[in-house]
Amino acid sequence: MLGPIGPAQSDELIHFTGKGGAFPASVPEEIRRLQPQERLDAILASAVLKGFPPFGATRACVCFSESPPEHLAYLITVCGFAPWGVVITRGQMLGAGGGAVAYVPTQVRQDFAQAGLGHWAVRTDTDSMWMHEREWRLPLRPGGEGAKLGGLAAILIGDAAWRPSLVGTGNWVNRSTGERCFGPDADPYCEEVEDLPELWQRSEIWVWDKASQTVVRHAPGTLC
Structure with missing residues (x-):
């Protein structure tokens, strides 16, 4: 049992395929130049989430945001996150060996790094203000192809007419x-x-509605 989820928390964690800001140097150019929906298309076709070392870390990770509905709207409308991505549950994250990052002062972040745990911490300073991401990370095995997706809680799209490639x-x-x-x-x-990819057919589809700043949830198989 994971315990109760409070109103400021979410059992659903979102890996956005596009957001404002620079990419870490570890992300290949062929991935950087793709549009958010193109990255999502590649994820659904391969059923694999590729990950790369985040800023300040050496261990490759797949990054997610914990986003209750109101916070999801804030990330998209204010922080520049693109309404495209895949959604898993806390249970899936914890079962795969992932967890929430620690937001800590720079010196404490250095202590994490010296212990080989730099990927579990994000420093807080005037030039590092990322707490709004409410980040969770799934560390990947060195040399692995990425995180294989056996199932998703949902898929987030920004256009109701969009469908993934066959x-x-x-x-x-x-x-x-x-x-x-x-x-x-x-x-x-x-x-x-x-x-259509099996993940698309078996997952709930969340369509971002810009006018109401909410997602409209569609049951699996209804947008095939």
Whole structure:
């Protein structure tokens, strides 16, 4: 049991695929130049969340924000976060080995770093004011491909008409007859059946409504 969640807290943690400010130097250029919805599209297609060392850290992490509804609106409308991302629960985060970061003075942050725990702390100073992010981090294994997504609590999108790119399903059909086949090696007329990513089909979809500054929640499978 994780205990009760108070009104200033949220059981839902959001990994935004776009926000204001600079990228850490560890983020590759090919990811930096993508639009937030393009990064989300890549995440849904691969079912993998890639992570990189945050500012001041050496351990690669995937970063999330704890955002009750009113705070989510603040992050998007005031702080420049893009309304695109994936949502997991606290239980999923803690079960995967992640947790909330500590916001601490610079000297204490240095103590974390010296202990090899720099990725668990964010320094507080006049040039480091990030407490509004209410950040949680999921550290990644060195050399790993990222965090494999077995399931999501929700997917956040900023356009109700947006849909992710189709992906291969592993099933093949003869495009002339419609009959099932076993790939192009067996039949040159075979083509792979494509569909929306499984994560999209199985997750709740949150559509950001700019006018009301709230999300409209759609049950899994209703925006397929």
